[in-house]
Amino acid sequence: MAGPIIEADFIAEPQGKRLASGSYRRNRARIERLLKNDPRVEYYLVLSILEARKGYWHRAQAAVEEALKLEPQHADAMLLLAQICEAQNDLKEAASLYQACVRVHTRFAKAYREYARYLMSHTDTITLAQNLLFRCLELDPKDSIAHTLMAEIYLLRGKTGQALLHLELAAHYYRANPLYHQRKAKVFIEMKKYEEAARQLKLALRMDPKNKVIRSEFTEVLKATNTPRIFLFWKRWVI
Structure with missing residues (x-):
């Protein structure tokens, strides 16, 4: 089962260096030095994603919670915490956090997409998931992953033609991403x-x-x- 789609494209990475470059330990040490001198939300998010990519979910959660202490309603931090809870199979908490994120940030397209993906992965509330994807695509018609999710829903409903249309749209708006x-x-x-x-x-x-x-x-x-x-x-x- 495909899990949370955790992306780092929203972050201005520390000192212009790529998050994925170099070793995990070197990256972690670099980010921790930056945090010591300048504890910023963005740095905590970079650290959280770095830990998540290694599967160190408790460390990832601790880092994003520090970000939320600095800015309790930061959109990307709220979404990332929901994704981390889902990855740890804390589904009740994840659902609550996804709901809070779309409620507080009504124009945050990615939150609608990820909440829809969560519902598709862990529940049978497909109609709600489809409505969330409609809202996501209304806000960001070029979200290629949202189009693939919509294709999944149309296949479940037996509407192959519409599923193929959304696959075509996904390919048209393609952005290099392994999760796509x-x-x-x-x-x-x-x-x-x-x-x-x-x-x-x-x-x-x-x-x-x-x-x-x-x-x-x-x-x-x-x-x-x-x-x-x-x-x-x-x-x-x-x-």
């Missing part, structure tokens, strides 16, 4: 188009080769395709 390819793969799996799903997951892994969730999903798709040719193609370009 992960969600798109899920749609193709639902359509039993396993080779296309494998291609999408291969692209995701090329962008984020250490992502264990995506790698696991790719392994499952390979089993479904039962075509060693795809594995060899993936091995050539990803491993």
Whole structure:
């Protein structure tokens, strides 16, 4: 099951350096030095995402909670805390936090998208999820991940034509993101188009080769395709 879509594109990364560059320990030490001299919300968010990418969820939560102490209604911090709680399977708290985020930040498109994705992943309230995605796309029609989620919903409702339309829109507004390819793969799996799903997951892994969730999903798709040719193609370009 695909989890929270935690993105770092909203952050002005410390000293102009990329969050993903260098080792985890070096990045963490650098951010902690910055926090010691200048405790800013943005730095705590960078630290939280760094910890989340390593799967250190308790550390990630502690960092984002420090950000919220500085600015209790910071939109990205509220959303990130909800995502971290979801990743730790604290679903009741996650739901409450998603609801609070969309209630306080009524024009925060990403919050509507992530709350919808949460509902699709953990509940059967598909109508509410669809309404949230409509609101997200009203605010940000170019959210490619939201279009892939909408495609999932239309497939569930048996409306393949509309699902394919949203896949086309997602491709049109494509922004390089491994999570976009992960969600798109899920749609193709639902359509039993396993080779296309494998291609999408291969692209995701090329962008984020250490992502264990995506790698696991790719392994499952390979089993479904039962075509060693795809594995060899993936091995050539990803491993």
